[in-house]
Amino acid sequence: MAPDSTPAQALARPASPWRTAFWLLLPLAVLLGILALLILGKPLERLTEGSPPVEKVSFERVRLTPGLISLSVRADGSQPVTIAQVQVDAAFRTFTIEPPGPIGRLGTARIDIPYPWVDGEGHKVVLLSSTGAAFEREIEVARATPSLDTPTLAILALVGILLGVAPVATGLLAFPALGTLSPAGMRFVLALTVGLLGYLFLDTLGEGLEQAAGALERLRAQAAVWVTMIISAGALMLLGRRGGRAPEGAALAAFIAFGIGLHNLGEGLAVGAAIAAGEAALATFLVVGFTIHNVSEGFGIAAPLVGRRPRLLTFVGLAALAGLPAVPGVWVGAQAVSPFWMAICFGIGAGAILQVIVEVTGLIVRREGSAALLSPASLAGVGVGLAVMYLTALFV
């Protein structure tokens, strides 16, 4: 573009790069000045001097191995938090803390407490800080954290496959039936997919926010969930449309599978966490529930492929993409993960699902115009999709 092509640009003198740099650096310099004043000049000292320390500790992981309780904690507050003593079940206990000494703001430490915890029973850990504050963590049902040996990994992987891959593959089997549908039927199926995805979006986002509530306040984990959701939706949108066109067919199916895969990663985390939390009895029940729930996901992945002739391998790939993330989910969940990173993970998942909702909706509009979105078939499809997901979620 020519610099003098409009009168406005002609009036403005050609910007000197030095000038621009100056006006950009000035605010930076002022900011540094304000910070220096606050930190070196201490104008607020009268306010904060002698004020009681504020201490917060969140328990990010609790791992139980025979004779040992291991905690990962994160601290926050107006000053580093010193864990002075540890009580288990209302008794002082010996412990070690790594790294030794106080835990800095937002810093983490691992606390190992030799303790003859009892399988299947409840325990309570209290950390006493140097100010006498008590931070409690209840272990509702004590079970050994699954070790990472091959047989354990294998059985957990089986759980993940049953949970993720099997139902998605089952849903994909409906693909030939989809090909025989009328245009209204097809519209219904696509809208159904939007409904299914809409439910998953709400569910994933809700999980993320719930996890975020367990993280330290100052990590702003709930905001982080929203931010990662929006950024990942935008990034995937960018990726999907990098050829200048909206993804369709196998590409769209792949994106749907990817979003669902991230959701299933979250489900895997939940099942793994249930096993780690001593609720293995619930695990079978959970897997049955998630399996029923996830069959509809396969259905949604198949929808954009209607009218095309995908290869069998494509289906295998899609099922793997959507289902396999459940396997690492179970592995990681069984080891107990920091709520903050869980929340971020759910945020990304929600973003991925939001992206495919937009793209599938776009597909309906491109096929039949925007009026089609409000047709009875579409509205019914969305409604049925949401309802089916909700009702099958009751099995979980």
Added chain:
Amino acid sequence: MLANPKRRLLLGAGAVAGAIATPIAAGFAVRSAVGQAHGPAHGGAGTTHAAAGHGIPGMEGDNLIVGAVDHARNGFNPHDILTDWDVGEVSTGPDGRRTREWVVTAVDKEVELAPELMFPAWTFNGRIPGPTLRCTEGERLRIVFNNGSAHPHSMHFHGIHSWRMDGVPYAGLVQPGGQFIYEFDAKPFGCHLYHCHALPLKRHIHKGMYGAFIVDPDPARHPEATAVAESRLLGSARNAEWQEIMICMNAFDTNFDDENEIYAANTIPFAYQQKPIRVERGRKLRIYLVNITEFDPVNSFHVHGNFFDYYDHGTTLTPTLRVVDTIMQCQGQRGIIEMDWSEHEPGHYMFHAHQSEFAELGWMSHFEVV
């Protein structure tokens, strides 16, 4: 204290939800030196507290506090408190009447209760329990009380005296910087206590404002039991045949939730576990036992491998309970325990509260019988 854990039947996927607690904003500034290496490194049972002392290695299992309290910085040592009777200044008037006078000062002080755990205490003379005031039946007592604390305080003595000398909000309450002289006769003889009676009472007590007040019987007033009375009279030849110690059963609510985090004999949890109390077999043991534990209705004393006689309130010269190994005291109750170790095999004999929770939270001790 611990709620019955219940199994969760339904799973929220947030099975690893974190817990967040915020301390009640009541602490003073925390000491700045909390940063150094955190206690001794532990390799598990049996390797701990090599420096602590005289116990059997591993005798505490893993039920212990980590590190060691800096008694010098606290300005008092639970081992000294066992026997540091404060007899004040005695003067004899023209009529031959003995007057005993003490000066006691209220001080706000950060006390290291457990290693690295600082508590914003209120104290008499900078220690918890306050000075063990010991006198003899019939003396005139003058307690000059200076309030050097930032809060109003009083000294309320358990004893026989006028309401004017009672140390309650309407008589003898001292504002910061003020002074009051409590004056009354030493009676009845026994094992008593004093404590601050300013309001709110719970807070003033659990912050550390209490101490033992022991009135020895005057043998001349007890012709029917002169020898017994003499054995209780500090400084007499018969008294020298005894080992006497004072144990104040107390507890601390470090996070101000009206439940105790720490229980102890003489303030520092496990102090007599880390370093047992030495008892000679040749002399009988007399314990002046006081319970000032706040929030819990009773505290108790139980000894292993031996039985004892007990004098409730110490106001009699014959035991009120004979041949028992466990007694309990409500808050403010106290008594005298008399124990004989002469026939025992030397070694370590445990004593503690027989509320297991109190024991494991710090009120666990040992005698080292030699």
